[in-house]
Amino acid sequence: MALSLIVLCSLAYVMLLFYIAWRVDFSAVKGKSPVNNAYVYALSLAVYCTAWTFFGSVGRATTGGLSFLGVYLGPSLLAPLWFVLLxxxxLISKNQRITSIADFISSRYGKSATLGVIVTVIAVLGIVPYISIQLKAVMFGINTLTHFGQAAPAPPAELWLDGGFWVTVAMAMFTAFFGTRKLDPNERHEGLVAAVAFESMVKLGAFLAVGLYVTFGFYNGFDDLFTKAQVHEATHxxxxxxxxxxxxxxxxxxMILSLFAIMLLPRQFHIAVVENTSPRHIARAMWVFPLYLLLINIFVFPVALAGKMNFDANIHPDTYLLSLPLASGANWLALLAFIGGFSAATSMIVVEATALSIMFSNHIVVPLLIKTRSFGQGKDLVSGAHRLLDIRRVSILFILFMAYLYQRSVGSTYDLVSVGLISFTAAAQLAPAFIGAMYWKRATHQxxxxxxxxGFLVWAYCLPIPSMAQAGIVSRDFIDHGLWxxxxxxxxxxxxxxxxxxVSHAAFxxxxxxxxxxAIVSINTKPSTLNLTQADLFVNIHKYISWQDTDILKREAKIGDLKNMLDRFLGETRTLTLFREYESNNGVSLTNHQVAQADLVNFVETQLSGAIGAASARLVMDSIVKEEPITLDEVMRILEQTREAVEYSRVMVEKNTELKTLTLQLTAANEQLKNLDRLKADFITTVTHELRTPVTSIRSLTKILLDYRSELSEEKIQEYLQILVGESDRISRLINQVLDLEKIQSESIAPEALQSVDMEALVSRTATGMEQLFRxxxxAFSVQNDVPGACEVQGDYDRLVQVVSNLLSNALKFVPQGEGWVKARLFHQNGFLHLQxxxxxxxxxxxxxxxxxxxFTQLSRRDTGKPQGSGLGLFITKTIVEQHGGLLRVESKIGEGAMFEVRLPLNRFAKSTFAAAKN
Amino acid sequence: MSDRREANLLLLFITVLILLNYPLLSLVDRQDHWFGFPALYFYLFFVWLGLIVAVALVVRKRKK
Amino acid sequence: MHTSDSAAKVLIVDDEPNIVVALEFLLQREAYQVQKAYNGVQALELAAAFLPDIIVLDVMMPGMDGFEVARRVRQMEALEMTKIVFLTAKGTQRDKEAGYSSGGEYYLIKPFDNEVFVNTINEIMAYG
Incomplete structure (x- = not known):
C-alpha cells in the first residue's frame, strides 16, 4: 500500500477530528455543550484503550493467553466503586479547582510545591514509555501496511530519515493544536473531549470490523475458530x-496495576475528573465504560489465535490486526484497522500530553519562571495566556521527543504491552498518597x-533502568549481580x-x-496547619459541598463561594459586614448553600472591584459564577495587581505610622484641652453657684417684700433690705474678680500707676478692712515686722492690696473656726522684701x-464638697506679684498649715529689677 | 436509598473481586469448552457481563 | 390651716443664712413649725429630736453634703415618714438622679419661686 495513501487518509481523519472539536467548541460557547452527556463522558473515558489495546493486547495474548484481560477487568471491577470514589x-477537584493529579496530591498535602514537582516528575518520566509505544504502534502500522510480508527496515541513523521522527513531529503538532488551542480557565477542553469520544467509537468500530471479518471470514464463527485453535500446537x-x-x-x-491506572494515569484523571461536566454522568459511565471495554476485547483473543495459526514468526504478533486483512487482500479493511489504531494512539497521546503539559507547566516551568521573576511582567492577559500556551506547547514537544528517544533506544526491543506496563507501575506509585489523600486524615506531607x-526510586531501579541496560544504554552488570x-x-x-x-516483581x-x-512517615510527623485544613477538606468533602452543588446553572453562583472569594480579597470581617449589610438592605437571609441571584453577584463584584480593580474582579467573578477555577495566568494577572496593591499598602503603612504619631500628639493635645475644659467647667460651676446663691436670696426676699410687705414689721423689712444690699455686693465682687482676671492678665502695670508703697502699712490697712471677717x-491675726520702716517697694498700690487681701482671705478660708490663726511676717533677704x-x-x-x-484651680476644703471661692484668687495674686518683678511661692505640709511667701524687690533696686522683669 | 445503593455496589465489587481471583479462577483455568467457547474465555466474559448488568441495575433511576 | 399643736414640722437645712431667712418666713407664714440647721451634722442632730415631716435640704454644704444627709436620714427609723425636698443650685440631670437615689422625694432648683416652693410643701403635706 502506498505511503501517500496512508498519510492522506490519516490527514483526512485528523481534519475530521479538528472539525468535530471546532464544532463542539463553537456550540459550547453558545451554551449548549454536546459534551455534557453521560455517554460522551463514558466514551471519552475509553481513552484508556490505546494502541496497546488495539495492537498490543493481540500480541500479548499470543504469549500470555487471556492474561491481557486483566488490564480491562481491573477498571471494570473498580467501576462499582466509582459511585463513591470518583x-x-x-467533588474535591471542583471544590479545590484542581486541574491535574499533581495538583490534587499537592493540594491535599498543604498545597505543597515539592509534591507537585515530585508527582509531575513521576508522571512525566513514568508515562514516557507509554507514549513511546503509541509512536511505535503508528510506525509499526505504517510499516506493516507499506511493507507487508517484508522484514521491517531498521531505523536509519539520521533522524530526519526516520519515519518515527516524523510521526513524532506530526503527533506533537497535532497535540499542540488540540490541547493548546485556547487557554481554558477550567482546563476543560470540550472539543478535545468530543474528538476523543468520537475516536473511541472509531477504534471500537474498526476493531469489531476486523474481529468479525477474521472470525466469520477466515473461520465459520467462534466455535470453528476456537475448536481449531484448541487443537493447534501454536495456540493450544x-x-x-x-x-x-x-x-x-x-x-x-x-489487576491491581490496572485498577490503579484507571484512576491515576494523568489522562484518565484529566478526562474523568477535570473534564467532567457533571457528577451525574458517573452513574451511567459506571456500566457503559466497562461495557465498552468488554466489547473492544471480545475479538482480541480470536484475532490472536487466528494470527498465531496463520503466520510464522516473521509477522510480529502486535501487527496481526493489520496483517490478517492484508494477508487476505482486504486492504481497505487493513486501512480501517490502521485508522482505528491511529485513533487509539492519537487520542491517548493528545490527552496524555495535554494532561502532562498542564502539570509540567503549572508545577515545574511556571514556578521556576516566577522565581526568576521573568513571568507575569506582561500587563495584559493576552500575552500572559500566550506565554502559558507556548510553555504548554514546548512541554508537549519535550515530552513527545523524550518518548521518541525512548522508543528508538529502548522500546524497539520490547513488545508494546511490556513497555506499557512499566508506565502502569509508575502511575501506581501515586496510589498510596492519592487514596490516603481522600480517606486518611492523618496522612502528612512528609x-x-x-x-x-x-516508590519512584524502587520503580526506576527495577523497571526502566534495567530495560535501558537490556538495550545496552547502561551496563547490565547490576542486573546479573546486583548493585555494587x-x-x-x-x-x-x-x-x-x-x-x-x-513488572509484577517491581510493582510488588x-x-x-x-x-x-x-504510612510510617505520616504517623510520625506533624502536619502543618494548612495540611490539616486541606486534609479535612479532602477527607470530609461532603461536609463542605453536596454533589448537587456542582451542578449550578450559569450566571448563578453559590453564596458560599462568593463569601469564600470575598474573604480572600477583603478579609473575613469585612466580608461578614458586607453580607450583613446586604441582608438587612434586601431583607433576605443568606445561608451557605443557597444560590446567589444576579443582584447579589453584582453586589459582590462591585465590592471586589474596589479591592482588585474591575477587570480582575470580573475575571474572578466569572470563575466563580461559571464554576470554573482560575487559571495560572489569570492568577498571575491578579498577582500583578496585588503587587501594586501591596506596594500601595506599604505606602499606606508608612502613612499610617505617621498618622499614629500625629494621633498620639493629637490625643495628648486633646487631653490638655480636656483638662483645660474640665477646669473651665469647674470654674463655671463655681461661678454659677456663687452667683445663684445670692440671686436665690435676692429673688425670694424681694418677692416676700413685694407680696407680704403689710404683714412685715419695719424691722424685718429693714433686715431684708440689708440682706439684699449685701447679696448684691457679693454678686458685684464676683463679677469684678472675673473681670480682674481678664484685666490683670491682659494688661501690664501702667508706668503712671507706679509708686512707692510701704508694705507694712498696706498689710495693716488690708487686715483692718478684713477685721470683721476675722472676728x-x-x-487671731498678728503681724511680725523684722524690718520696721524699711518695707518700701515700687508698685501699683491697688494691685498690691489685692495681693495681700487675696492671701489673707485665702488663709482665713482654710483655718478652722474658733481656734484658727493667721500671721504676717516681713523681713529682708538678698535685696528683697519677704512677706510671709x-x-x-x-x-x-x-x-x-x-x-x-x-x-481655675481651687482646693476644696478637706471637709466639704463646696469649693471655696472662684479659683482665681491665687492666679491673680501670682500674676500681680510677677508683674512687680517678684516671686510667689508656697510651703506647706499636710496638717501643719501653709506659708505663702511674696518676694518683692526693695525700693532701691526696684526700678532696674522691674525693668528686667518687664522684658 | 443511597446508602443501600452504595452498600450494594461495594458488595458487588467484593463479589467480582473474588470471582476474578484465585482460587476460583483456577477452577476454570483449564482446556475445556462451554457453550462453544473456551472455559476461561467464557467465564471471564460472563462474569464481566454480569458485573455490567448488575451495576446498570443498581444505578438505574428508580421510578418514583 | 394648721393648728399650733398639730402643726406640720419642717426642717430647713442650708449653709446660706440669707436663704434660710427667706424660707423660714415663707413656711412660718403657712403656719408650719420650722427648725433651722446650717450644716449636715447639725441637721441630723436636729432631725432626730425634732422629727420633722419635711426636710428642705441644700446639697452643697460645708462638712457633709445634702446627699449624705439624705442617706443618713433614710437610715433613721423614726424618720421613716419624713419627706425630703432638695433645694439646690445643682440643677443637672445627674444631680437630680443622685438626689433621688440618695432618698429625696422632691428636687427643687435655686433660685426658686416662692409660690412654687410653698405649694410644693403644702401638697406634700396634703397628699403625702
Whole structure:
C-alpha cells in the first residue's frame, strides 16, 4: 500500500477530528455543550484503550493467553466503586479547582510545591514509555501496511530519515493544536473531549470490523475458530493462564496495576475528573465504560489465535490486526484497522500530553519562571495566556521527543504491552498518597513525599533502568549481580524474590515499600496547619459541598463561594459586614448553600472591584459564577495587581505610622484641652453657684417684700433690705474678680500707676478692712515686722492690696473656726522684701502645690464638697506679684498649715529689677 | 436509598473481586469448552457481563 | 390651716443664712413649725429630736453634703415618714438622679419661686 495513501487518509481523519472539536467548541460557547452527556463522558473515558489495546493486547495474548484481560477487568471491577470514589474525586477537584493529579496530591498535602514537582516528575518520566509505544504502534502500522510480508527496515541513523521522527513531529503538532488551542480557565477542553469520544467509537468500530471479518471470514464463527485453535500446537497453550506461564501472583498484580491506572494515569484523571461536566454522568459511565471495554476485547483473543495459526514468526504478533486483512487482500479493511489504531494512539497521546503539559507547566516551568521573576511582567492577559500556551506547547514537544528517544533506544526491543506496563507501575506509585489523600486524615506531607520518592526510586531501579541496560544504554552488570555486587539488590530479584515477571516483581516491591514508608512517615510527623485544613477538606468533602452543588446553572453562583472569594480579597470581617449589610438592605437571609441571584453577584463584584480593580474582579467573578477555577495566568494577572496593591499598602503603612504619631500628639493635645475644659467647667460651676446663691436670696426676699410687705414689721423689712444690699455686693465682687482676671492678665502695670508703697502699712490697712471677717470666724491675726520702716517697694498700690487681701482671705478660708490663726511676717533677704502669710489650716498636699497657682484651680476644703471661692484668687495674686518683678511661692505640709511667701524687690533696686522683669 | 445503593455496589465489587481471583479462577483455568467457547474465555466474559448488568441495575433511576 | 399643736414640722437645712431667712418666713407664714440647721451634722442632730415631716435640704454644704444627709436620714427609723425636698443650685440631670437615689422625694432648683416652693410643701403635706 502506498505511503501517500496512508498519510492522506490519516490527514483526512485528523481534519475530521479538528472539525468535530471546532464544532463542539463553537456550540459550547453558545451554551449548549454536546459534551455534557453521560455517554460522551463514558466514551471519552475509553481513552484508556490505546494502541496497546488495539495492537498490543493481540500480541500479548499470543504469549500470555487471556492474561491481557486483566488490564480491562481491573477498571471494570473498580467501576462499582466509582459511585463513591470518583464522585469524591470530582467533588474535591471542583471544590479545590484542581486541574491535574499533581495538583490534587499537592493540594491535599498543604498545597505543597515539592509534591507537585515530585508527582509531575513521576508522571512525566513514568508515562514516557507509554507514549513511546503509541509512536511505535503508528510506525509499526505504517510499516506493516507499506511493507507487508517484508522484514521491517531498521531505523536509519539520521533522524530526519526516520519515519518515527516524523510521526513524532506530526503527533506533537497535532497535540499542540488540540490541547493548546485556547487557554481554558477550567482546563476543560470540550472539543478535545468530543474528538476523543468520537475516536473511541472509531477504534471500537474498526476493531469489531476486523474481529468479525477474521472470525466469520477466515473461520465459520467462534466455535470453528476456537475448536481449531484448541487443537493447534501454536495456540493450544493460550487457552489456559497456567499453561501460558501466568501465575496467580502476576494476575493479581496486573489487576491491581490496572485498577490503579484507571484512576491515576494523568489522562484518565484529566478526562474523568477535570473534564467532567457533571457528577451525574458517573452513574451511567459506571456500566457503559466497562461495557465498552468488554466489547473492544471480545475479538482480541480470536484475532490472536487466528494470527498465531496463520503466520510464522516473521509477522510480529502486535501487527496481526493489520496483517490478517492484508494477508487476505482486504486492504481497505487493513486501512480501517490502521485508522482505528491511529485513533487509539492519537487520542491517548493528545490527552496524555495535554494532561502532562498542564502539570509540567503549572508545577515545574511556571514556578521556576516566577522565581526568576521573568513571568507575569506582561500587563495584559493576552500575552500572559500566550506565554502559558507556548510553555504548554514546548512541554508537549519535550515530552513527545523524550518518548521518541525512548522508543528508538529502548522500546524497539520490547513488545508494546511490556513497555506499557512499566508506565502502569509508575502511575501506581501515586496510589498510596492519592487514596490516603481522600480517606486518611492523618496522612502528612512528609509521608507523601517520602512514600512517593521511595516508590519512584524502587520503580526506576527495577523497571526502566534495567530495560535501558537490556538495550545496552547502561551496563547490565547490576542486573546479573546486583548493585555494587550485592545480590539482594538485583533489579529483577530484589531481596531474593525471583521467579516472577519483572513488572509484577517491581510493582510488588515498589508499592509495598511506598505504602509502608508513606504510612510510617505520616504517623510520625506533624502536619502543618494548612495540611490539616486541606486534609479535612479532602477527607470530609461532603461536609463542605453536596454533589448537587456542582451542578449550578450559569450566571448563578453559590453564596458560599462568593463569601469564600470575598474573604480572600477583603478579609473575613469585612466580608461578614458586607453580607450583613446586604441582608438587612434586601431583607433576605443568606445561608451557605443557597444560590446567589444576579443582584447579589453584582453586589459582590462591585465590592471586589474596589479591592482588585474591575477587570480582575470580573475575571474572578466569572470563575466563580461559571464554576470554573482560575487559571495560572489569570492568577498571575491578579498577582500583578496585588503587587501594586501591596506596594500601595506599604505606602499606606508608612502613612499610617505617621498618622499614629500625629494621633498620639493629637490625643495628648486633646487631653490638655480636656483638662483645660474640665477646669473651665469647674470654674463655671463655681461661678454659677456663687452667683445663684445670692440671686436665690435676692429673688425670694424681694418677692416676700413685694407680696407680704403689710404683714412685715419695719424691722424685718429693714433686715431684708440689708440682706439684699449685701447679696448684691457679693454678686458685684464676683463679677469684678472675673473681670480682674481678664484685666490683670491682659494688661501690664501702667508706668503712671507706679509708686512707692510701704508694705507694712498696706498689710495693716488690708487686715483692718478684713477685721470683721476675722472676728466672725474667731481667727487671731498678728503681724511680725523684722524690718520696721524699711518695707518700701515700687508698685501699683491697688494691685498690691489685692495681693495681700487675696492671701489673707485665702488663709482665713482654710483655718478652722474658733481656734484658727493667721500671721504676717516681713523681713529682708538678698535685696528683697519677704512677706510671709502663715496659717494653721489643713495644709496643701505636695502634689497640689504646683497646681494652686494655675487658673481655675481651687482646693476644696478637706471637709466639704463646696469649693471655696472662684479659683482665681491665687492666679491673680501670682500674676500681680510677677508683674512687680517678684516671686510667689508656697510651703506647706499636710496638717501643719501653709506659708505663702511674696518676694518683692526693695525700693532701691526696684526700678532696674522691674525693668528686667518687664522684658 | 443511597446508602443501600452504595452498600450494594461495594458488595458487588467484593463479589467480582473474588470471582476474578484465585482460587476460583483456577477452577476454570483449564482446556475445556462451554457453550462453544473456551472455559476461561467464557467465564471471564460472563462474569464481566454480569458485573455490567448488575451495576446498570443498581444505578438505574428508580421510578418514583 | 394648721393648728399650733398639730402643726406640720419642717426642717430647713442650708449653709446660706440669707436663704434660710427667706424660707423660714415663707413656711412660718403657712403656719408650719420650722427648725433651722446650717450644716449636715447639725441637721441630723436636729432631725432626730425634732422629727420633722419635711426636710428642705441644700446639697452643697460645708462638712457633709445634702446627699449624705439624705442617706443618713433614710437610715433613721423614726424618720421613716419624713419627706425630703432638695433645694439646690445643682440643677443637672445627674444631680437630680443622685438626689433621688440618695432618698429625696422632691428636687427643687435655686433660685426658686416662692409660690412654687410653698405649694410644693403644702401638697406634700396634703397628699403625702
Amino acid at each position: 464522585r469524591k474525586m470530582i 497453550k493460550m487457552f489456559s493462564l497456567q499453561d501460558s506461564g501466568i501465575t496467580p501472583f502476576s494476575w493479581n498484580m496486573l 509521608g507523601a513525599v517520602a512514600g512517593l520518592a521511595t 555486587g550485592i545480590s539482594a539488590l538485583k533489579p529483577y530479584a530484589l531481596f531474593g524474590f525471583s521467579g516472577v515477571d519483572p 516491591w515498589s508499592l509495598l515499600i511506598n505504602t509502608w514508608v508513606y 466672725e470666724k474667731e481667727v 502669710i502663715l496659717d494653721n489650716g489643713p495644709g496643701i498636699p505636695p502634689e497640689k502645690q504646683a497646681m494652686i497657682f494655675e487658673k
